[in-house]
Amino acid sequence: MAPALILSRLxxxxxxxxxxxxxxxxxxAAMPGDPIDLALAADPRLGPEDAARLRALHGLDQPLHARYLAWAGAVLGGNAGHSRLFAQPVAALLGPALLSTLQLLGWALALALAGGVALGALAAARPRWAPAVAAVALLAQAMPAFWLGLLLIILFAVALGWLPAGGAEPGWRFLLLPVATLAVANLAAYARHTAAALxxxxxxxxxxxxxxxxxxEARVLWRHAFPNAAVPVLALAGLDAGALVSGALVTETLFARPGMGKLIYDAVMGSDFNLALLALLLVAAVTMLATLAADLAQRWLDPRLA
Structure with a gap:
């Protein structure tokens, strides 16, 4: 992909x-319950005059477009603001949360691609196994992430006690269940597309x-056939970037992982609109960058797309 095209995409x-x-x-802004409403509810001694002063102080008495331009100017100037809910700078909250989410996404994508490509290759190279692979893929794709996550928690955390039900302590034990939950549905799609492409x-x-x-046959499959078959699989990975990120947000909330999903949920529920807005924009940026990375990988594998 030419640098000019990359700059155009950016x-x-x-x-x-x-x-x-x-x-x-x-x-x-259209959601009920702004920070001033919450302050009034928390302290009955505050009257209408106090509320008016607070709204003027925070610019909430201005028209919507003026408030947006003021917010955008501050963010572009490097001032992400302060989180009312966590009493910390927003930038200090977004960094660790994003790293936690990227760790989850990276492992889940690696597992989904490895498992999906292996199953797809098995179905293509050994046709007698194709019905079994198709059945596994259909079953995996039919299970919603939150439902699968609950089943894994009940089985491995509650019934067997092998793994923790949630949290983000160091070590693979805290990653295994959320990564498996997030990877399974995507694994099914990659398996089907890999089999068809191969x-x-x-x-x-x-x-x-x-x-x-x-x-x-192994060299024919992996050295000669797979590079061409990988192009549509990578295209699918790019198209699924949004679903993978949104699935990570649900999975993080389910497993109480302190990533972007839980941060957005807490910010919205706590009416911390500045934090919620910047977190949502950061998630959107990560999704678009993942799509761009998949596009670059396709063009590297198949120069005809450049």
Whole structure:
């Protein structure tokens, strides 16, 4: 992909983020219960005059567009603001939460791709196994992430006591259940697409030539057929980036992991609109960057797309 095209894609991402910021700002502003309402409910000694002064202090008496422009100018100037709910700078909260979410996403994507490609290759290379692989993929895709997560918690945390039910302590034991929950549904899609792509690739003329030269079936499958089959799988990974990120938010909430999902949930429920808005925009940016990375990987594997 040419540098000019990458810059063009990045410019498009910035434009989309700007539009999303305005949309998120308007939606959050329309939600009932702003910080001043919460302050009035918490302290009955505050009267209407106090509420008016607080609204003027925080700019809540201004029109929506003026409040948005003031907020956007502050953020672009490097001032992300302060979290009312956590009593910390927003930037200090977003960094650790994003790292936790990226760790979960990275392991889940690696597991989903490895498992899906292995199952798809088995179905393509051994047709007698194809019905079993299709059944496993269908079962995996039919299970919602929150339902699967609850089942895993009941089985491995409650009944067997092998793994913790939630939290984010160091070590693989706290990652295993949320990673498995997030990976299973995506594994099913990757398995189906890998099988279909490999079957098509194995029919190409160069595959017959490789077999005629005496190449082993394993070499034919992975060295000659898989690079072409990987292109549509990577395309699927890019298209599924949004679903993977949104699935991570649900999974983090379910397993009480202190990532972006739990942070957004807590911010929205606590009416910490500035934190919720910036967290949502950061999640949107990560989703678009993941899509761009998948696009770059496709073009690297298949130069004809460049």
């Amino acid at each position: 410019a498009q991402m910035l434009a989309v983020l700007a539009l999303l910021s305005a949309l998120f700002f308007a939606l959050l 079957r098509a690739a194995l029919e190409e003329p160069h595959i017959r030539s490789a077999r005629a030269r005496g190449a082993s």
